[in-house]
Amino acid sequence: MPKVISPANSKGGVAKTTSSVNLGHELACCGKKVLIIDGDSQRSATKNLGIEPRPGQATIYAVITEPSLGIKRAVVAYTGTPRYPVQYPPGGRLDVIPGAKQITEAPTAFDKSRDRQPVPTFNHVLPYIIEHFCGEYDYVIIDPSPSQDRVNAAIIYAADAIIAPVAAEPMAMDGVQELLESLLEMNAARDGLRLAGQTKLAGxxxxxxxxxxxxxxxxxxxxLDGAHIAHFGPTYIPYTTAGWESTGERVPIAIYAPDDAAAQAYRIVTQAL
Ligand SMILES: Nc1ncnc2c1ncn2[C@@H]1O[C@H](COP(=O)(O)OP(=O)(O)O)[C@@H](O)[C@H]1O
Ligand SMILES: [Mg+2]
Known part of the structure; x- marks a missing residue:
């Protein structure tokens, strides 16, 4: 089974999508098979990778509302852009399930759907898909939206581990405590929801x-050390010009500027994963 990772932080603009895309890319560069699932209605991961779904292309919406039909119809292999073609070493691959604006409606659509069998509840959809259709991947990275809705709860429940991007700001520890508390509460609710496993904090x-x-x-x-909260040691992701310029070029930072400090930092975090 693949390891399922999701960046989590209910704030917007903290580098969740940037982390999904760049960690996914670095893992593929290490020869891993990686699937990025875009779980945000803003479709940022899809856009940041320059993926333009073809007309009629299935997206995450179809995948989670008709789970038994599998993921093949939605998966796009990432190959970069004409200006920045991307090739991975043998064994390495980065696939993407494009996002959908309507994903926010997916829980209600799922509840009403007659095609949702054999999945009992919306929280079971992603684990079902991963178990039945993602066996070929080493990693599944799910990029969430900044909201705290049913979709995001389902994403956290599906994740083996979350990475929590945080900004270096004076009140950061407050946000960290809130995040840890909500993770504890969610894990405690698992039994009642008949959800196996636990979501750990990777860091x-x-x-x-x-x-x-x-x-x-x-x-x-x-x-963080004092409170024994997992983090990536001395490694942090610097804000760099290539960091945001690469988003405009629709490629991972390391493709746009291999020696960039943010690209190198994502490489180190990937090793730690
Ligand atoms: N290390 C970085 N250096 C420069 N810009 C960055 C960096 N990380 C993220 N950004 C920029 O910050 C903005 C928000 O990042 P994003 O990953 O989309 O946040 P989130 O997904 O949490 O909303 C984007 O425009 C992105 O390009
Ligand atoms: Mg995002």
Whole structure:
């Protein structure tokens, strides 16, 4: 079974999508087979990878509302752009299930659907799909939206581990505590929801760090160590020009600027995974 990872933080703009795309890319560069599932109605992961679904192309919406039909009709193999073609080493692959604006309606559509069998509840859809149709992948990365809705709850329940991108800001530890509490509550609710497993915290990832925030990074890392909260040690993701320019070019940072500091930091986090 693949390892299922999702970046989680109910705030927007903290680098969830950037982390999904760049970690997915780095894993594929290490020869892993990776599937990115775009779980955000804004379709950021799909757009950041320059994927234009063909007319009639199935998206995540079809996959989760008609789960027994599988994922083949929705999967797109990532090959970069004409300007920046991407090739992975033998064994490596990055596939994407494109996002859909209507994903927010998927839970209600699922509840009403007659094609949802044999999946008992919406929270079981992603685990069902992963178990039955994702056996060839080493990693499945699910990119969530910033909201706290049924779709995002289902994503967290499907994840073996979450990575929590956080900004280096004075109140960061408050947000971290909230995140950990909600993870605890969700794991505690699993039995009642008949959901197996647990969602672990792979680590807090301090991201989008400006050069003048180094003191904040150091004190946040110290606070995390003191509270025994998993994080990626001394590694943080710097805010770099290539970091945002690569988004405009629709490619992972390392394709746009291989030596960029943010690209290198994502490489180190990938090794830690
Ligand atoms: N390391 C970085 N350097 C520069 N820009 C970044 C970096 N990480 C993220 N960004 C930019 O910040 C914005 C928000 O990031 P994104 O990953 O979309 O956040 P989220 O998915 O949490 O809403 C995007 O425009 C992205 O290009
Ligand atoms: Mg996003």
């Amino acid at each position: 807090l990832l301090i991201a989008k760090v400006y050069p003048d925030q180094m003191k904040l990074v150091a004190s946040l890392q110290q606070a």
